[in-house]
Amino acid sequence: MNTFAEFGLEPDVLQAISEMGFEEATPIQAKAIPVAIAGKDMIGQAQTGTGKTAAFGIPLISKIAASEDRIVALIMAPTRELAIQVSEEIEKLGRFKGLRSLAIYGGQDISRQIRSLRRKPQIIIGTPGRLLDHINRKTIRLDDVQTVVLDEADEMLDMGFMEDIQSILKLVPEERQTLLFSATMPANIQKLAQQFLREPEHVKVESKLLSAPSIQQYYVEIQERMKFDGLCRLLDMEPPELAIIFGRTKRRVAELSEGLMKRGYACDGLHGDLSQNQRDAVMRKFRDGSIDILVATDVAARGLDVSGVTHVINFDLPQDPESYVHRIGRTGRAGKEGTSWSFVTHREIDHLHFIEKVTRHRIAKKMLPTLSEAMEGKQKVLAERIMETVRTEEEVNPFKWVAMQLLEQYDSVELLAAAMKLLNGDKKDVNIELTPEDPVRSKKRKFEGNRSGGYSSGSGGGRRYGGSSGGQGSWRQGQGQGRNDSRGGSGYGGGQRKPYGGGGNRYNNNRDDSGYRDRGGRTERRDDSRGSRSQNEDFVKI
Numbered sequence: 142m143n144t145f146a147e148f149g150l151e152p153d154v155l156q157a158i159s160e161m162g163f164e165e166a167t168p169i170q171a172k173a174i175p176v177a178i179a180g181k182d183m184i185g186q187a188q189t190g191t192g193k194t195a196a197f198g199i200p201l202i203s204k205i206a207a208s209e210d211r212i213v214a215l216i217m218a219p220t221r222e223l224a225i226q227v228s229e230e231i232e233k234l235g236r237f238k239g240l241r242s243l244a245i246y247g248g249q250d251i252s253r254q255i256r257s258l259r260r261k262p263q264i265i266i267g268t269p270g271r272l273l274d275h276i277n278r279k280t281i282r283l284d285d286v287q288t289v290v291l292d293e294a295d296e297m298l299d300m301g302f303m304e305d306i307q308s309i310l311k312l313v314p315e316e317r318q319t320l321l322f323s324a325t326m327p328a329n330i331q332k333l334a335q336q337f338l339r340e341p342e343h344v345k346v347e348s349k350l351l352s353a354p355s356i357q358q359y360y361v362e363i364q365e366r367m368k369f370d371g372l373c374r375l376l377d378m379e380p381p382e383l384a385i386i387f388g389r390t391k392r393r394v395a396e397l398s399e400g401l402m403k404r405g406y407a408c409d410g411l412h413g414d415l416s417q418n419q420r421d422a423v424m425r426k427f428r429d430g431s432i433d434i435l436v437a438t439d440v441a442a443r444g445l446d447v448s449g450v451t452h453v454i455n456f457d458l459p460q461d462p463e464s465y466v467h468r469i470g471r472t473g474r475a476g477k478e479g480t481s482w483s484f485v486t487h488r489e490i491d492h493l494h495f496i497e498k499v500t501r502h503r504i505a506k507k508m509l510p511t512l513s514e515a516m517e518g519k520q521k522v523l524a525e526r527i528m529e530t531v532r533t534e535e536e537v538n539p540f541k542w543v544a545m546q547l548l549e550q551y552d553s554v555e556l557l558a559a560a561m562k563l564l565n566g567d568k569k570d571v572n573i574e575l576t577p578e579d580p581v582r583s584k585k586r587k588f589e590g591n592r593s594g595g596y597s598s599g600s601g602g603g604r605r606y607g608g609s610s611g612g613q614g615s616w617r618q619g620q621g622q623g624r625n626d627s628r629g630g631s632g633y634g635g636g637q638r639k640p641y642g643g644g645g646n647r648y649n650n651n652r653d654d655s656g657y658r659d660r661g662g663r664t665e666r667r668d669d670s671r672g673s674r675s676q677n678e679d680f681v682k683i
C-alpha cells in the first residue's frame with residue numbers, strides 16, 4: 142500500500158489529496174510521482190481510469206510556489222472537455238496551496254479568457270489551438286514555463302497537432318521538465334518523445350491487457366438495420382445507471398439520440414455540430430443524472446471521467462483499437478466494474494478480431510436479449526421504481542384516496558398492471574429508421590508491426606486493487622467521497638461541478654479550436670499512418 146505521505150509531499154498537498162478522497166496511490170501514481178518529483182522527463186502509461194491526472198498533477202502542484210506570478214506550468218490536452226476536466230482536478234490539488242490555474246480552450250469567449258489571465262495563473266491547461274491563439278496575441282507568454290505535460294499525447298498526434306505542439310514547445314525554455322501521458326502508446330509516440338523529451342523514463346504499470354480489466358467486454362453480431370431495436374432491447378434488459386453510446390458520425394449520433402428520445406429513454410447527444418453551450422448543457426444533464434444515456438461521437442472517447450457510467454455501448458465499432466480502448470475506458474474507472482457492448486455487423490468481424498489482437502483481450506460473444514428477456518428487465522425496473530416510490534410516503538399520500546376508490550371497484554392486480562403499463566409508456570413501438578452506416582474496415586497501419594514494443598501497456602490488475610473491499614493494494618476513495626457522492630457535485634470525481642462540453646470533431650475543426658484553424662486557413666495534418674482519404678471523410682462527419 143502506498144500512502145501519499147510516503148512521497149514526502151507538503152501538508153497542503155496532502156490535505157488536498159485527502160479532501161479528494163484518495164487514500165492511497167494508484168499503481169501509476171506510486172511509480173510516476175517519485176520520478177516526476179525528481180525532475181525527470183517521463184512517458185507515463187497506464188490503463189484508463191487509473192488516476193494518471195493526479196500522477197502528473199501532484200508533482201506539478203508540489204513544484205510551484207504560491208507566491209509565483211508567472212505561468213510556470215503548461216498542460217496540453219486534445220479536447221476542450223479534457224482541458225476543463227484536468228483543470229478542475231489541478232484546481233482541487235492546488236487549492237490549499239492557493240495556486241491558480243486556468244483552462245484555455247476553443248469555443249469559449251477569448252476576451253473572457255484574457256480577463257481571467259489577469260489573475261496571473263501559474264498553471265495553464267489548454268488545447269493546442271487556443272493556446273497558439275493566445276500566444277500569437279501575446280496574451281500568454283511561455284518564457285517561464287518549467288513543466289510541460291502532454292495528456293493523451295498519442296491522440297494529439299493523431300489529430301495532427303504535432304506542428305502546433307512543436308510551435309508551442311519552441312517557446313518554452315529548454316530547461317524544463319516534460320511529461321507525456323496516455324493509456325495507449327503507439328510506436329509513433331517515440332517521434333514526439335525524441336523531439337521533446339530529454340532522456341525520458343518510461344514509467345508504465347505492467348499488464349498484459351491494454352484495456353482496463355474491470356470491464357466485462359461483449360459483442361453482439363447484428364445486422365445494421367437491426368441495431369436500433371437491438372440497442373433498445375439491451376438497454377431494457379440491463380438498464381444502465383449511466384451509459385455512453387458511441388456512434389461513428391455526427392449524423393449517426395443525432396439520429397440515434399433522437400430515436401432513443403422518441404422511444405422514451407432519457408438521453409441526449411453530444412457531437413461537434415452542437416454549440417459549446419449545447420454541449421455544456423448535455424454534459425451537465427449527464428453528470429447530474431437528468432439523462433442517463435449519453436450518445437456521443439469519439440469526442441467523448443478520451444479522458445472523460447463521469448461517475449456512475451456502468452455501460453459503454455459501441456453502436457458502431459470504432460476505426461482504431463486505441464479508440465476502442467479509450468471508449469470502453471469511460472466505464473470501469475477507479476477500480477469500479479463496468480460493462481461494454483459492441484455491435485458488430487457480419488462484415489466487421491475481421492475488424493473486431495483486429496481490435497482483440499491489438500488489445501490482447503478476447504471480447505466475448507453474446508446473443509441479443511430476446512423480446513421477453515428485455516420485457517422482463519423492463520418490468521423489474523418498473524417494479525423497483527414503484528417500490529422506491531412506495532417508500533416515499535409523503536409523495537404517495539395525495540394519491541391514496543383515489544387509490545382506495547379504485548380498489549373498491551377493480552381488482553388490485555389489474556390496477557397495478559395498468560399503472561405499470563402507463564409508467565412504461567407507449568413509446569416502445571415507435572418506428573425508428575436510422576440512415577445506414579458503412580461497415581468499418583480493418584486498416585493495416587504502419588506501426589502495427591511494432592505493436593508489441595509500442596503497446597505493452599496499462600496498469601497492473603485493476604481488479605486486484607479495485608475490488609469492493611478496499612483492502613491491500615486498494616486505492617479506492619475514502620468514506621463519503623465515493624463516486625456516487627461526487628455526482629451530486631459534492632465530491633471530486635473529475636469535473637462534476639462545472640459542466641463542460643465536448644471537444645468537437647475528430648479530425649475536423651471543431652475538435653479543438655475551430656477559431657485558429659479558420660483564421661489560419663489550415664487543415665489538420667493527420668498522422669500519415671492513419672491518413673487515408675476515405676477515413677478522413679468519415680471522421681469529418683463526426
Ligand SMILES: Nc1ncnc2c1ncn2[C@@H]1O[C@H](COP(=O)(O)OP(=O)(O)OP(=O)(O)O)[C@@H](O)[C@H]1O
Binds near residue numbers: 187446617618
Ligand atoms: N489515488 C486515488 N484513489 C482513488 N481514486 C482515484 C485516485 N486517483 C485518481 N482517482 C480517481 O480515479 C478516476 C480516474 O482518474 P483519471 O481521470 O485521472 O484517470 P486516467 O488514468 O487519466 O484515465 P483516462 O486514461 O481515461 O484518461 C477519477 O475519478 C479520479 O478522481
Ligand SMILES: [Mg+2]
Binds near residue numbers: 444
Ligand atoms: Mg486521463
